[in-house]
Amino acid sequence: MEFNILTNSSCCTPNTGCCEPKYPVAIIGAGPIGLAAAAHLKSYKLPFIILEKNEVAANVASWEHVQLFSPWEFNVDSAAKQLLENTGWTMPNKNTIPTGKELREDYLIPLSKLFKEQIHTNEEVIAITKLDTDKMKSTNRVNKPFLIFTKNGQATKTYKASAIIDATGTWGHSNPAVSHGVWLPNEHAASHKINYQIPNVSADSSRYANKRIGVVGGGHSAINSLLQLVELKGAYPQTEITWILRKKRVEDALGGGTSDELAARGELGLKMKQILSDKTIHVETPFYIQTILEKEEGLILKGTDKKIGPFDELIVNTGNRPDFSFHSELRYEVEPSTEAVSAIASLIDPNLHSCGSVPAHGEKELRQPETNFYIVGSKSYGRAPTFLMATGYEQVRSIVAFLAGDISAALDVKLTLPETGVCHTGIEGCCQ
Template sequence: MEFKIIQPTTCCDPSTGCCEPTLPVAVIGAGPIGLAAAAHLKERGIPFFLLEKGETAANIRTWEHVTLFSPWQYNMDEAGKRLLLQTDWQVPNGESIPTGKELVEDYLAPLTELLAPSIHTNHEVVAITRDGLDRMKSTNRSSQPFLLYVETPGGLKKMKAKAVVDATGTWGNPNPAISNGVWLRTEKELASLIDYHIPNVETNKELYANKRIAVVGGGHSAINSLLNLVTLKQKYPETSITWILRKKRVEDAFGGGENDELAARGELGLRMAECVRNGQIQVEAPFMITGIREQNGMVLTSTEKTLEPFDRLIVNTGNRPNFDFHRELRFESEAITEAVPALAPLIDPNEHSCGSVPAHGEKELRQLEPNFYIVGSKSYGRAPTFLMATGYEQVRSVVAYLAGDKEAAANVQLQLPETGVCHSGAGGCC
């Protein structure tokens, strides 16, 4: 792929309407999409810094035991690959399917090492604004640099940037078990007995073996959790597994099956269907959870039924974006999905699968605040139809625009595998 390299130009005094020429671009979040944004910035010679509140790829490390359903060819960004190929890095087989651990070790960790001078880990962004302005002030707004407040091991730090790319994702901000999306005090009080991720049941078998376990959710994260429990049940047959869904028909959760162009994703649904047929998993569908209480375990209630106490819950009901740290910026989220507004009709899970979302880039991601972008799974809000390849194309387009290469920014192209309406896998990115 060819692109223009636009070097930063010297511009006039900020008071006349020009930004400070030496300021870098701030990227927030060192997951796959944030690292891809950094790779594109580095390739184009644009100064940047990347801020990560924990360690790089921290979210993926929480589900490193999970096998993705997309092969390597969809999980690597092209700019990241080009930079790594200048080293002794070995390209993974594009047709093989990695685990989360392999994704980190074989791609994200080497890319992190290459970008390391510009990456700041254990740096949590707690607020972003325009220097000297709050959200309400308009005069000379676009000429003022962004000001980021960052909590670090050494205390609070202030950092300036000419543009901000928020790639923090939604993983770690789970939806509750309650079906109407409301966090109840009782659920919070029982948090020590609830997993909001795909747990490694083999490593932590004492929490699950021969226990009463309920899995809540109808997407691929829930299916992964259930299949891991079925494997555990083969060794510990007293393990009780209940699958709780809001769907009217459990079959609607099985996905595209043999018609799925991602074979591994289709296989998950086929395996799940077999486990339900042979009685390894008890299904409660539709079941709308209205309450949780402690009574010799966790009792789940709906308006019509009460389910027996469970020793542990696995809640895989998706995630939601956190907008708290950019409240002083002029940003918008769509009223239903909380996605970037222009994306909402393109990604509606009632109409689109992961593979039928049309290509989109900088134009669709623009906010009212110039040079502020929400990218990656966070740009989708609560919609579960995000794939990493989509995020890679987003940041390629955004960085091209920031470089002044408007032609490349507008030329968005994306080919994704098709299936029926799909749901997020581990973090919605596989």
């Protein structure tokens, strides 16, 4: 593999910084990991741009009513914290646990304002290639800049970059409800009655009150949705709730309880255990959905050997998958089963590791065959649910150090995470 560090380390000094590359580093995605990458690039005085499909932290805004599992100390990047504190910003109590709204308004939005000249919102990246060089061409490839095509409404723009950090994540690219993982026309046709996110039930009570609701999924996202519905049922007792899982036993979905070092996550499982004992909801497990049929009486779920329903609404929390559609002209590798970056697939395998036992990894493990192209954050984990933000922060710290020529810092990867004990049981969705 060729190595092409953006700066010549011999011209880097503490006082002047490093020699600037001809083109900026392009960060794709203005979420927590993308903004952390920007903070580290700014600290090294490397030029950069941020291309964001929507608005800053738009994905976080879609689950702003949900409380995170981890406290503030694991949710703030070190370089971002330093930059913000230089402006007079005060970090919230490190031991409190923020909601998505608090994370966005108290941290991500203030951080993004430090990069207002570099951020381009409503710029959806539709393709990345090399200048005058398609995927097949190798001659002088490493010295050609990246060419990025974006779409803003009907307009198409082009940007050049010396390196790419893809921090687009997986949110918004949901897995289907069906157990075989293939999006079928029947499910698409019924999508107006299906929510693939964690709904804000109290804000959208008319959609769910006194309705027959099916919740599909065995992770903590599904439990979060269920707990909101149970609260709604207290005010609207005719609401019928069915939890649909693929697990052999419902107990396998309840997590680590009091042994979970992320107490907020353990508490979800404990609450769910109490609700199950009260028989407040009906459980179907194991149930493998083969197809969804929209009938006059509601949605019918056809399984391997029976049908269940009808349902007025479905909430499908079955995880997310990465979108590689705009990588087609780049040379990149992902592991076939998890779709994680190949070199870290074994490190983040949820069958072997919990969210807190994933080993620290950085630039070396995230290198792609395409020099200076990196997939980071939850997208680097592919379909594996064992990602925590602190892991992504260390990824981009290491990558930016390498791009700046600070090789010792790039190789010195360190990470302190809470040990959950949850994912060791093979539970999917433990860290969503």
